[in-house]
Amino acid sequence: MIPRRRRHAAWRQAAFLGLVLLVGGVGAALYNQRPANEDDLAIPIGELRSQGFELALLNDNATRGRDRRFVKAHAHQLAQSIERSRDELASLRAAAKFAATRSAALQRSEPLLDAAGQFGAGRAPLDAATAAQIVAVAEQLKSLEGTLKR
Amino acid sequence: MGKFAEVFLGILTAMGGFVEIGELTFTLNAGRRFEYALLWIVLLGTVGIMVYCEMAGRIAAVKHQAVFSLIRERDGFSAGLLTLVAASLVNVLTCAAEVGGVALLWQLLSGWPYRALLLAALVFFVVVVWSTPFEWIERIFGLGGLLMIVFMVLAVRLEPDWASVAAGFAPSLPRPAGGRDTLMYTFYGVALLSSIMLPYETYFYAAGGIEDRWKPSDVTLNRVVVIVGFSLGALLSVSLVLIGAEFFKPRSLDPALPGTAALAAADSFGNIGLYVALLGMFFAFAGAAIETALSAAYNLAQFAGWPWGLDKRPRDASRFALAWIAVFVLATVVVMTGIDPISVVEYSIVFSVVVLPLSYFPVLAVARDRGIMGPYANGPLANALGWFYLVLITVAALAALPLFVATHAGQG
Numbered sequence: 001m002i003p004r005r006r007r008h009a010a011w012r013q014a015a016f017l018g019l020v021l022l023v024g025g026v027g028a029a030l031y032n033q034r035p036a037n038e039d040d041l042a043i044p045i046g047e048l049r050s051q052g053f054e055l056a057l058l059n060d061n062a063t064r065g066r067d068r069r070f071v072k073a074h075a076h077q078l079a080q081s082i083e084r085s086r087d088e089l090a091s092l093r094a095a096a097k098f099a100a101t102r103s104a105a106l107q108r109s110e111p112l113l114d115a116a117g118q119f120g121a122g123r124a125p126l127d128a129a130t131a132a133q134i135v136a137v138a139e140q141l142k143s144l145e146g147t148l149k150r
Numbered sequence: 151m152g153k154f155a156e157v158f159l160g161i162l163t164a165m166g167g168f169v170e171i172g173e174l175t176f177t178l179n180a181g182r183r184f185e186y187a188l189l190w191i192v193l194l195g196t197v198g199i200m201v202y203c204e205m206a207g208r209i210a211a212v213k214h215q216a217v218f219s220l221i222r223e224r225d226g227f228s229a230g231l232l233t234l235v236a237a238s239l240v241n242v243l244t245c246a247a248e249v250g251g252v253a254l255l256w257q258l259l260s261g262w263p264y265r266a267l268l269l270a271a272l273v274f275f276v277v278v279v280w281s282t283p284f285e286w287i288e289r290i291f292g293l294g295g296l297l298m299i300v301f302m303v304l305a306v307r308l309e310p311d312w313a314s315v316a317a318g319f320a321p322s323l324p325r326p327a328g329g330r331d332t333l334m335y336t337f338y339g340v341a342l343l344s345s346i347m348l349p350y351e352t353y354f355y356a357a358g359g360i361e362d363r364w365k366p367s368d369v370t371l372n373r374v375v376v377i378v379g380f381s382l383g384a385l386l387s388v389s390l391v392l393i394g395a396e397f398f399k400p401r402s403l404d405p406a407l408p409g410t411a412a413l414a415a416a417d418s419f420g421n422i423g424l425y426v427a428l429l430g431m432f433f434a435f436a437g438a439a440i441e442t443a444l445s446a447a448y449n450l451a452q453f454a455g456w457p458w459g460l461d462k463r464p465r466d467a468s469r470f471a472l473a474w475i476a477v478f479v480l481a482t483v484v485v486m487t488g489i490d491p492i493s494v495v496e497y498s499i500v501f502s503v504v505v506l507p508l509s510y511f512p513v514l515a516v517a518r519d520r521g522i523m524g525p526y527a528n529g530p531l532a533n534a535l536g537w538f539y540l541v542l543i544t545v546a547a548l549a550a551l552p553l554f555v556a557t558h559a560g561q562g
Contacts, residue, residue, distance in 0.1 A: 039558070040558070042562050043558055043561045043562050046404070046561070047404070049402060050404040050406070053401055054410060054413070057403065057413060061413060064420075065420075066416055066420075067421050069259070070258050070259070073260075073261045074258055074407070076261075077254060077258075077407055081406065142402055149562075
């Protein structure tokens with residue numbers, strides 16, 4: 001039998017923990033309601049930039065005879081990461097002065113999804129034009145990210 | 151087995167089990183963002199984990215007492231319960247990240263659906279821990295983790311500037327100092343320290359000493375294994391920082407998936423490098439998943455005074471067996487929700503540092519007590535290092551959550 005004093009202490013601790021979680025949750029919800037600033041936007045754009053360069057590296061390795069199953073599965077995982085980053089970017093309530101940057105990043109990152117889809121369908125390596133487009137997209141996203149961080 | 155072979159295997163096992171998914175992610179990204187500037191944190195964290203694992207192992211050998219029975223004895227029931235809840239949460243989160251990492255690796259090798267592989271991983275872990283003796287679990291996953299040496303070879307092959315690498319071991323601030331760069335640098339410093347000093351490593355190490363029936367005569371073996379094994383393990387962490395700086399930074403690529411790390415090995419060593427890297431990561435992540443699940447069960451059983459140990463039949467330690475199975479199930483449920491395992495890693499690493507002071511204080515208090523440890527109590531060096539690291543991790547624990555929020559979990 002657990003002594004009453006100890007039971008009360010456990011309930012007090014549980015209530016305190018609940019209160020901390022509640023305050024934290026409300027704080028996080030309020031924080032997410034504010035308009036996104038340049039730092040918030042730079043995060044998903046930076047992720048898309050990295051994913052673009054990674055697709056280019058994967059394609060380069062595919063041309064050098066890397067295990068096809070690995071290339072296909074890794075492209076599939078990358079496609080999911082790209083979708084997550086694009087969803088995150090789309091869900092941000094960007095301040096008016098950043099709305100154009102957000103739209104540009106979303107539009108420019110579309111070919112990344114297509115390319116990852118081609119890999120995922122087993123069509124690797126990419127043709128030269130698509131491969132060049134991926135590198136160009138990644139560079140453009142890098143430039144957008146740089147503008148936000150300046 | 152001869153003493154030499156035992157020491158040798160112990161060292162290799164400690165080395166192979168040093169890196170898990172959290173450390174892999176943070177070391178690669180630390181190198182990618184700050185080149186060699188955070189190498190001194192790798193050194194600092196490695197000495198810290200050596201100091202506390204050595205003390206916990208020594209207590210296990212001399213007093214046959216594990217970390218959580220010390221925590222309850224020294225901190226009392228209330229503070230002990232708080233530590234137990236926090237440590238269990240961190241263990242479940244870390245285990246979830248490792249189980250997710252294993253499923254991602256299996257997907258790279260098989261192409262099968264991720265969620266089906268998560269269920270397969272759950273079954274695999276339960277069967278392995280149920281049917282394999284403790285010593286074999288340690289050896290199989292520790293020695294398998296040595297395949298991660300492919301990353302050490304890669305780091306050398308990338309021909310870093312060794313003078314700059316050496317300079318990275320001296321404490322420094324980012325240049326230019328101030329503003330967002332300093333915040334990010336501090337966050338990565340705290341996260342890297344936490345990922346190297348993860349509390350489950352100490353819980354598992356001490357419980358392992360008791361499972362292996364260490365005696366006071368094994369105190370020297372404990373010291374050699376910790377110092378040499380962890381030093382070699384740290385070389386692997388250093389190699390990952392170098393790969394971040396030399397391979398990923400020039401390519402503007404932030405490694406966020408286990409396959410990205412494998413791609414670096416594939417780029418230099420072809421398909422052989424790819425397979426070795428994937429297998430090495432599998433053993434490292436799977437070993438960490440098992441260690442975290444068992445640590446959570448050890449902690450609960452030691453705190454509650456239940457019978458525990460893999461040498462006991464499940465019917466003789468049923469609550470202990472149920473606890474580690476429950477941790478695997480909970481961990482799998484966490485990643486089944488679709489949450490990215492790497493995001494789970496970020497949370498588990500930050501919450502780990504908050505648990506560290508609560509876990510390590512009782513270890514230091516007992517290890518330095520001559521009344522309990524007799525001639526095996528801490529000497530002046532162990533005491534000085536113990537207090538230094540306790541203050542350091544307390545400061546890191548206080549800074550961890552504000553830094554996590556201010557840097558958007560280290561993303562910018």
